[in-house]
Amino acid sequence: MEEMINSAGFGDILVKIKAAERLSAGDAVRLYESNELLAIGYLANLVRERLNGDNAYFIYNQHINYSNICTNLCKFCAFGKDKSSDQAYEMSIDDIRKKVEERLDEPITEIHMVGGIHPDLPFSYYIDALRVIKSVRPDVHIQAFTCVEIFHLAELNQKPVHDTLIELREAGLGSIPGGGAEVFSPRIRARTCEKKLSGEGWLEVAKTAHRLGIKSNATMLYGHIETVAERVEHLEALRKAQDETGGFMTFIPLAFHPKNTELADLSRSSGILDLKNVAVARCFLDNFQHIKAYWVMIGAKLAQIALSFGADDMDGTVKEELITHMAGAETEQMLASKQLVRLIKEAGRIPIERDTLYNVLKRY
Numbered sequence: 001m002e003e004m005i006n007s008a009g010f011g012d013i014l015v016k017i018k019a020a021e022r023l024s025a026g027d028a029v030r031l032y033e034s035n036e037l038l039a040i041g042y043l044a045n046l047v048r049e050r051l052n053g054d055n056a057y058f059i060y061n062q063h064i065n066y067s068n069i070c071t072n073l074c075k076f077c078a079f080g081k082d083k084s085s086d087q088a089y090e091m092s093i094d095d096i097r098k099k100v101e102e103r104l105d106e107p108i109t110e111i112h113m114v115g116g117i118h119p120d121l122p123f124s125y126y127i128d129a130l131r132v133i134k135s136v137r138p139d140v141h142i143q144a145f146t147c148v149e150i151f152h153l154a155e156l157n158q159k160p161v162h163d164t165l166i167e168l169r170e171a172g173l174g175s176i177p178g179g180g181a182e183v184f185s186p187r188i189r190a191r192t193c194e195k196k197l198s199g200e201g202w203l204e205v206a207k208t209a210h211r212l213g214i215k216s217n218a219t220m221l222y223g224h225i226e227t228v229a230e231r232v233e234h235l236e237a238l239r240k241a242q243d244e245t246g247g248f249m250t251f252i253p254l255a256f257h258p259k260n261t262e263l264a265d266l267s268r269s270s271g272i273l274d275l276k277n278v279a280v281a282r283c284f285l286d287n288f289q290h291i292k293a294y295w296v297m298i299g300a301k302l303a304q305i306a307l308s309f310g311a312d313d314m315d316g317t318v319k320e321e322l323i324t325h326m327a328g329a330e331t332e333q334m335l336a337s338k339q340l341v342r343l344i345k346e347a348g349r350i351p352i353e354r355d356t357l358y359n360v361l362k363r364y
């Protein structure tokens with residue numbers, strides 16, 4: 001193996017990884033630009049093993065997308081719709097209650113709830129949405145509202161993000177999902193999502209949450225018009241923020257799906273690009289405990305293989321995911337926990353059902 005690493009030109013990176021030493025941005029660029037996939041995977045696997053042993057995590061969760069009405073209308077997104085669109089929808093608080101009640105017989109421990117930037121729902125709607133979920137399912141952990149939504153909610157609430165987060169937590173918010181990060185580069189944001197909160201703004205919301213003890217995740221949307229340098233800058237900004245607060249739990253690389261978006265002329269990411277994004281992130285983000293292979297976006301089969309390329313988490317059962325499926329994903333809507341356990345076991349790992357904060361609920 002080490003011979004393969006040396007002949008791929010990564011001998012120096014191997015030395016750093018063995019010494020648990022931080023990689024430079026230049027190292028990450030070299031890994032991205034190389035086609036020595038197995039060498040990159042081997043390096044990432046060493047980091048994964050050091051941080052997570054043989055554990056591979058999943059969660060029993062439910063997704064609720066309360067509305068697709070959005071004023072940002074990002075070019076890479078097929079989910080968000082203008083209010084006037086005949087495909088626009090908005091769930092009432094009672095609809096949310098029913099969604100939760102429908103699955104009360106299942107051992108769901110997390111509800112993942114996100115939507116668009118809605119032009120006129122009041123702040124009280126978001127508070128009521130959290131409260132109604134907690135009233136039906138008091139023990140569930142609610143991971144809701146991306147940093148972009150939180151910023152919008154603070155504007156609606158006419159209070160700082162800090163105070164708004166405290167109110168959301170009192171109503172039932174447990175943690176914040178990683179969406180809305182996209183690629184932090186101003187060039188990418190200007191070309192694909194000019195109305196969206198800036199990268200700095202996103203990081204500031206995340207760090208404010210962390211300082212309050214609210215954990216969050218981080219994502220990067222890759223495989224559209226971003227350059228390797230922009231990906232690495234994104235990872236560097238996340239690593240720096242994590243050094244400051246330690247509040248990120250997981251990094252999730254998100255594979256761009258072009259169908260039904262304004263970037264529909266682009267092709268879908270390849271399996272190699274998907275694995276590289278998992279592996280480079282694992283090597284570079286030495287202060288992130290977990291890297292998630294989100295099977296909804298890259299498929300259950302590749303997510304399973306990603307467990308040998310740095311990932312230690314497969315997300316969860318999900319069901320009724322709309323953001324990727326509106327953009328042409330052909331993956332299943334749901335994986336049963338039995339299927340997740342089997343995928344993880346076949347990858348040679350120990351399946352661990354976790355809660356949102358990575359407490360172990362069951363070892364299989």
Ligand code: V47
Pocket residue numbers: 076077078079146176177178179180181182217218219220221252254255256257258261294297315323324327
């Ligand atoms: O912010 C939008 C992305 C994100 C497309 O925190 C697209 O554990 C691919 O962040 N093709 C939302 N991606 C999903 C998300 C997420 C999912 C699962 C788990 C977690 C977590 C977070 O989806 C958006 C955006 O970056 N997205 N459109 C598309 N066409």
